[in-house]
Amino acid sequence: MLDNRSRTGHLPGTMTRRRAIGTLAAVGSLPLAARFAQAQSSEPIRIGFQVHRTGIGAAYGRWYDRTTEAAARRINDAGGINGRPVEIIAEDDGTDPKRGAEVVEKFATQHNCDIAFGTLFSHVVIGSAPRAGELKIPYFVVSEGHHVASGILNRYTLQPGITDVKSQVEAMGPYVAENLGKKVTMIFPDFAFGHDHRDYFSASIERQGGTVVEKIAIPPTETAFTKYFPRIPQDTEVVYHVMVGPAVLTFVKELGEFFGPSSPEIFGFIDSLEAVDITSPGLEFLEGSYFWEGYPRYAQADQTEYDKAYRAAVGVDDNGAALSDSKDVSTYAHMFGCWETLNIVKAGMEASGYAGPDDRAALIEAVEAMTDLPHSLDHPQGAKVFNGRTHQVFGHQYISRVNEGRLDVVHTTSIEDTLYEDETDYTAQAF
Amino acid sequence: MDFGPHLILATLEGAITAAVISLTAVGLSIVFGIMRIVNVAHGEFFMLGAIIAWWVATAVGGHPAVGFVVAILVAPATVGVIAAATDWLVLRRITYDPERTIVATIGLLYIIQQATLMTFGPDARPVEPPFNRRLAIPWVEFGDGGLSLVWPWGLGTTSYKLAVIVAAVVILTALWLVMKRTRLGLIMRATQLDSEMAMAFGIPVTRVYAVVFGLGAGLAALGAVLIVPVQQAHYLMGGDPLLLSFIAVIIGGLGSLPGTLVAAVLIGLSDGIISVFFSPTLAKILATLLVAFVLVFRPEGLFGRRKT
Numbered sequence: 001m002l003d004n005r006s007r008t009g010h011l012p013g014t015m016t017r018r019r020a021i022g023t024l025a026a027v028g029s030l031p032l033a034a035r036f037a038q039a040q041s042s043e044p045i046r047i048g049f050q051v052h053r054t055g056i057g058a059a060y061g062r063w064y065d066r067t068t069e070a071a072a073r074r075i076n077d078a079g080g081i082n083g084r085p086v087e088i089i090a091e092d093d094g095t096d097p098k099r100g101a102e103v104v105e106k107f108a109t110q111h112n113c114d115i116a117f118g119t120l121f122s123h124v125v126i127g128s129a130p131r132a133g134e135l136k137i138p139y140f141v142v143s144e145g146h147h148v149a150s151g152i153l154n155r156y157t158l159q160p161g162i163t164d165v166k167s168q169v170e171a172m173g174p175y176v177a178e179n180l181g182k183k184v185t186m187i188f189p190d191f192a193f194g195h196d197h198r199d200y201f202s203a204s205i206e207r208q209g210g211t212v213v214e215k216i217a218i219p220p221t222e223t224a225f226t227k228y229f230p231r232i233p234q235d236t237e238v239v240y241h242v243m244v245g246p247a248v249l250t251f252v253k254e255l256g257e258f259f260g261p262s263s264p265e266i267f268g269f270i271d272s273l274e275a276v277d278i279t280s281p282g283l284e285f286l287e288g289s290y291f292w293e294g295y296p297r298y299a300q301a302d303q304t305e306y307d308k309a310y311r312a313a314v315g316v317d318d319n320g321a322a323l324s325d326s327k328d329v330s331t332y333a334h335m336f337g338c339w340e341t342l343n344i345v346k347a348g349m350e351a352s353g354y355a356g357p358d359d360r361a362a363l364i365e366a367v368e369a370m371t372d373l374p375h376s377l378d379h380p381q382g383a384k385v386f387n388g389r390t391h392q393v394f395g396h397q398y399i400s401r402v403n404e405g406r407l408d409v410v411h412t413t414s415i416e417d418t419l420y421e422d423e424t425d426y427t428a429q430a431f
Numbered sequence: 432m433d434f435g436p437h438l439i440l441a442t443l444e445g446a447i448t449a450a451v452i453s454l455t456a457v458g459l460s461i462v463f464g465i466m467r468i469v470n471v472a473h474g475e476f477f478m479l480g481a482i483i484a485w486w487v488a489t490a491v492g493g494h495p496a497v498g499f500v501v502a503i504l505v506a507p508a509t510v511g512v513i514a515a516a517t518d519w520l521v522l523r524r525i526t527y528d529p530e531r532t533i534v535a536t537i538g539l540l541y542i543i544q545q546a547t548l549m550t551f552g553p554d555a556r557p558v559e560p561p562f563n564r565r566l567a568i569p570w571v572e573f574g575d576g577g578l579s580l581v582w583p584w585g586l587g588t589t590s591y592k593l594a595v596i597v598a599a600v601v602i603l604t605a606l607w608l609v610m611k612r613t614r615l616g617l618i619m620r621a622t623q624l625d626s627e628m629a630m631a632f633g634i635p636v637t638r639v640y641a642v643v644f645g646l647g648a649g650l651a652a653l654g655a656v657l658i659v660p661v662q663q664a665h666y667l668m669g670g671d672p673l674l675l676s677f678i679a680v681i682i683g684g685l686g687s688l689p690g691t692l693v694a695a696v697l698i699g700l701s702d703g704i705i706s707v708f709f710s711p712t713l714a715k716i717l718a719t720l721l722v723a724f725v726l727v728f729r730p731e732g733l734f735g736r737r738k739t
């Protein structure tokens with residue numbers, strides 16, 4: 001090594017051109033190093049980001065990616081976590097459960113990530129969570145499914161940034177029964193997420209004295225939908241739709257073509273139109289129909305400062321589209337979950353004094369100890385309550401009506417409307 | 432929904448599927464019949480047709496009809512040229528050896544799919560139909576006052592969907608005329624019957640192969656351009672058409688155009704009707720089962736000629 005150095009003129013005191021550049025670079029990067037200097041180690045905290053870059057979840061993935069990058073930027077600009085910068089390591093899971101589990105394994109064993117984080121589609125989460133439990137790596141999901149709170153996963157899987165389907169639909173039942181009608185036909189995707197809708201909304205509407213007259217399950221990879229619609233009974237008062245996948249625009253368009261001018265009331269989950277411009281040709285029939293929104297896509301009249309700052313940070317305009325391209329509509333009702341989850345991770349790591357993978361259990365305990373999460377720029381969607389036993393967060397839900405081609409909020413539920421009894425206690429499981 | 436209107440709706444939906452499968456399957460069948468090769472990348476040429484249609488329609492702008500008309504001319508032609516180039520670049524180099532061709536076209540499938548993913552991206556993108564009016568369909572009902580016309584809820588289609596069916600019929604008729612009445616058709620049929628003899632008579636067989644491969648891919652692309660205003664352009668959309676075309680080609684008899692056509696209509700209609708009345712999964716199960724039965728009891732296909 002020494003010989004090598006002397007041959008290339010790198011002995012101390014000899015200044016070569018390469019050394020000069022190296023020195024300059026070191027000086028140039030000083031402010032960054034200084035910013036995180038108070039930490040014992042300024043090694044970055046590595047967050048493995050499992051993202052739907054390809055496959056049927058790609059539109060969500062694109063926006064989860066942008067939101068995550070924006071949240072990490074904000075955390076780093078404010079000094080990182082425990083004085084250490086945050087590094088996002090993204091891997092495509094192909095919206096595929098098998099690949100999802102492999103990605104979690106890569107995070108734990110190859111990338112040396114501190115935690116895994118990110119993905120949306122319920123089948124990917126259900127496929128990946130057992131591997132996260134085996135590898136003992138905290139897995140923060142932004143998925144909406146009821147699978148976390150139902151108790152089928154494990155202590156390493158948490159969902160602190162987005163509410164689950166069960167709480168969402170339990171809060172929708174009363175509004176639908178009171179304002180739209182009591183005979184409901186449900187159209188939902190035929191996998192775990194859709195089944196949560198089917199089971200918990202049916203229960204919720206029945207408690208209101210309503211009935212679900214027909215349940216129509218559609219495979220999430222389907223591309224033509226008209227053939228399913230004749231199963232909608234004539235006496236249906238409300239069509240409840242929730243659809244995912246690349247063909248959602250076709251789904252909603254064909255729904256309109258099927259009904260023509262004489263449609264029943266339509267209540268949809270915005271999932272059916274995430275990343276789709278609501279003013280697309282063929283969607284005119286949606287005027288006057290209702291949507292659940294996790295977070296209102298269009299800036300409302302009473303927009304908060306937090307929403308304004310959050311939109312600016314992730315690069316979204318007042319119509320929920322990218323600032324750079326008004327045709328690139330965001331998945332606004334879901335992606336806030338990435339932003340809020342990363343802020344929970346930061347708070348949890350700070351509370352537990354997280355220093356490295358040995359402190360993973362302490363991090364989980366710190367998050368489990370959280371309860372009230374006040375409305376703030378850390379939680380721009382609204383105040384939330386975290387349940388440490390079920391690893392699930394609860395929050396406000398929004399119902400919007402399509403009015404002149406935009407979604408206006410007509411009802412906001414309380415957090416109490418969304419609560420249900422615990423079905424599990426993860427804190428009883430050993431690490 | 433009552434049985435009658437329900438059946439009409441199911442048949443209409445089935446007819447649209449049938450129209451698109453017919454074009455795609457006939458493309459696959461021509462390639463198999465004349466070149467004796469199995470093109471596994473056929474579904475990706477279909478997908479490419481839809482993607483190029485989106486690109487062209489977006490680039491042209493203006494009234495949707497203008498973009499669509501340009502797309503329906505440009506997309507199949509472009510796909511045809513790409514396929515012909517592939518024939519020249521790959522298939523000819525491996526002398527159309529059946530096994531190696533299958534492997535090569537599987538490779539092609541991934542190359543086209545991933546190239547689309549890298550350029551077009553993972554999103555589904557819509558192409559606006561040139562015209563689209565909802566047409567309510569009346570139904571006859573026997574009531575108190577005798578026969579009367581009613582307009583059942585949900586019984587309707589769109590003008591564009593009907594146009595897809597008509598367009599498929601027109602294109603397939605034109606193809607039949609080309610095969611039967613033109614010199615090009617004669618050359619293709621001669622090559623199909625006996626390629627060595629055709630060569631001996633001075634037919635440039637390698638060039639015919641390139642044209643046929645391009646034509647087959649172009650037909651798939653044409654089917655895709657027709658369906659893309661109803662569905663959307665997406666990089667994974669080639670899977671289903673490939674499967675259904677294979678089923679149609681096998682049931683119809685490998686290389687038999689009328690057989691393929693009959694099978695495509697049968698598969699399309701039964702898919703529509705069974706999906707509506709039972710479930711889409713059952714429709715796929717039955718179609719695959721039918722293939723199994725055909726392979727067991729009539730391996731040459733319904734219209735294929737038994738080898739003597």
